[in-house]
Amino acid sequence: MEWLQSIFNFRIVFQYWEVFAQGIVNTILISAICLALSLMFGILIALARRSSNPLIWRPVAVYIQAIRSTPLLIQIYLIYYGLPSILPFGNFLDETQTGIIALTIHTSPYMGEIIRAGLESVDRGQIEGALSVGMTPRQTTTNVVLPQAIANVVPPLLGQTAVLIKDTSLLSIIAVFELMGAGLRMFSETVIATESYVTTAVCYLAIYFMMLGISGVVQRKLGGSAWQAN
Amino acid sequence: MKKFTKLAVAAVSGAWLAMMTTASFAESTMEKIVRTGEMTIAVQTQGPPVSFINKDGKRTGLAVELAQMMADDMGVKLVVQDYDWKGLIPSLLSGKADFIAADMTPTAKRSMQVVFTEPVFYSETIAFAMKDSGYTSWKDLNVAGISVGATQASSWADIARAKISNAELKEFAGGTAQTVQALTSGRINAGVSDKATIAGFMSSIEGLVVLDGDISREPLGFAVRPDSTHLLFALDNYMGLIRADGRLDEKLEYWWNTTNWEADHK
Numbered sequence: 414m415e416w417l418q419s420i421f422n423f424r425i426v427f428q429y430w431e432v433f434a435q436g437i438v439n440t441i442l443i444s445a446i447c448l449a450l451s452l453m454f455g456i457l458i459a460l461a462r463r464s465s466n467p468l469i470w471r472p473v474a475v476y477i478q479a480i481r482s483t484p485l486l487i488q489i490y491l492i493y494y495g496l497p498s499i500l501p502f503g504n505f506l507d508e509t510q511t512g513i514i515a516l517t518i519h520t521s522p523y524m525g526e527i528i529r530a531g532l533e534s535v536d537r538g539q540i541e542g543a544l545s546v547g548m549t550p551r552q553t554t555t556n557v558v559l560p561q562a563i564a565n566v567v568p569p570l571l572g573q574t575a576v577l578i579k580d581t582s583l584l585s586i587i588a589v590f591e592l593m594g595a596g597l598r599m600f601s602e603t604v605i606a607t608e609s610y611v612t613t614a615v616c617y618l619a620i621y622f623m624m625l626g627i628s629g630v631v632q633r634k635l636g637g638s639a640w641q642a643n
Numbered sequence: 644m645k646k647f648t649k650l651a652v653a654a655v656s657g658a659w660l661a662m663m664t665t666a667s668f669a670e671s672t673m674e675k676i677v678r679t680g681e682m683t684i685a686v687q688t689q690g691p692p693v694s695f696i697n698k699d700g701k702r703t704g705l706a707v708e709l710a711q712m713m714a715d716d717m718g719v720k721l722v723v724q725d726y727d728w729k730g731l732i733p734s735l736l737s738g739k740a741d742f743i744a745a746d747m748t749p750t751a752k753r754s755m756q757v758v759f760t761e762p763v764f765y766s767e768t769i770a771f772a773m774k775d776s777g778y779t780s781w782k783d784l785n786v787a788g789i790s791v792g793a794t795q796a797s798s799w800a801d802i803a804r805a806k807i808s809n810a811e812l813k814e815f816a817g818g819t820a821q822t823v824q825a826l827t828s829g830r831i832n833a834g835v836s837d838k839a840t841i842a843g844f845m846s847s848i849e850g851l852v853v854l855d856g857d858i859s860r861e862p863l864g865f866a867v868r869p870d871s872t873h874l875l876f877a878l879d880n881y882m883g884l885i886r887a888d889g890r891l892d893e894k895l896e897y898w899w900n901t902t903n904w905e906a907d908h909k
Contacts, residue, residue: 494825587815
């Protein structure tokens with residue numbers, strides 16, 4: 414084990430386990446809340462984008478393009494520093510809450526576009542079939558179209574979620590402590606770059622694998638064996 | 644026979660390669676500077692007065708000028724590479740720079756990886772707030788309910804954590820500019836930084852005041868690789884030399900203790 418210790422110093426990494434644990438908890442918490450919110454808003458955005466009413470789909474399209482064409486860093490800045498100057502109660506929200514709002518605003522359009530692709534992939538026959546057995550259009554959407562649409566796009570959603578998890582590291586510019594902050598803290602104190610950054614990367618990897626497991630369960634639940642057979 | 648020739652060629656080239664690598668490993672940092680006539684320093688992208696880009700687009704500042712003065716006296720060319728704080732020590736340890744010319748605090752943990760010179764200058768850690776905040780001393784901040792900002796993972800954050808422990812500490816990635824911005828937009832009640840850095844902001848931001856009292860005083864030094872003994876002694880020796888002939892004080896007076904540099908560079 415001696416040789417391993419000289420390549421990668423576990424002793425020093427272990428001194429920082431509490432800092433990393435706190436970072437992991439914060440990163441998972443922020444990502445999970447953002448994921449839930451952005452999936453919810455993503456579905457709304459996808460449905461609105463597919464609407465035939467120009468008063469609905471045009472503003473949504475503008476929002477999607479505006480968010481996709483500007484850097485997340487600037488969006489975070491604008492929301493954190495801009496909000497208190499526009500609204501008198503802007504300071505009411507703390508850093509983490511502001512960060513969650515910013516990330517949700519940023520991620521929802523991406524989720525929306527992925528879900529829209531999923532909605533379009535659902536066979537017309539499914540909709541016609543649902544309507545012909547007497548389901549209302551709303552029932553058709555929530556019970557037939559959406560579950561299949563989301564099951565179809567689980568892989569790209571997973572990719573976008575991985576991006577979301579890594580994007581949380583940008584929240585450190587507005588003083589949110591997360592996993593990257595833990596790595597930087599260790600690096601600043603000990604100045605050993607390899608251990609600080611590799612440990613951080615391994616933690617992100619662990620979170621990703623955890624998410625992979627969860628998404629597998631979700632996919633099986635939504636798709637079932639019929640989806641697998643496709 | 645053919646096999647034997649191949650083996651011999653491999654052995655000879657292997658030995659030659661080994662000799663080359665030991666030769667380059669044996670060369671000290673100072674010998675490399677002498678051989679190439681170039682001294683490469685790593686400075687931090689941070690802002691005045693230690694290292695920054697001035698109004699003419701030139702990189703300058705206290706650390707840069709001290710290194711330039713030394714390179715001039717040595718008769719070698721100075722190559723300045725600027726890195727984010729995170730990149731400074733990796734650039735030194737990987738051999739991309741000969742030494743780090745930045746305002747680094749020589750903590751015990753950091754000294755386990757690099758070697759610091761004798762302190763070149765000292766910084767006073769202070770707290771700053773807006774004029775109408777009602778705080779007079781940094782000690783007023785040590786109360787629950789007050790939020791204090793500092794650069795993420797900096798020695799200022801450590802000091803705030805230790806000495807203003809009752810207040811809530813918010814660590815902003817980036818630099819003091821982010822902390823100042825958080826203060827002016829009302830996100831924090833006060834910030835922690837060093838006196839010289841804040842002096843640079845006072846002229847451009849109205850209503851910014853330094854609160855009474857130094858929270859702590861820190862030595863700042865340059866850093867070399869652990870095996871660069873010759874260069875380490877040369878740096879210490881040179882700082883002793885310019886301390887004695889008054890040139891160090893002159894630079895400190897211009898860049899660090901006053902804001903005289905603003906007239907020429909801002």
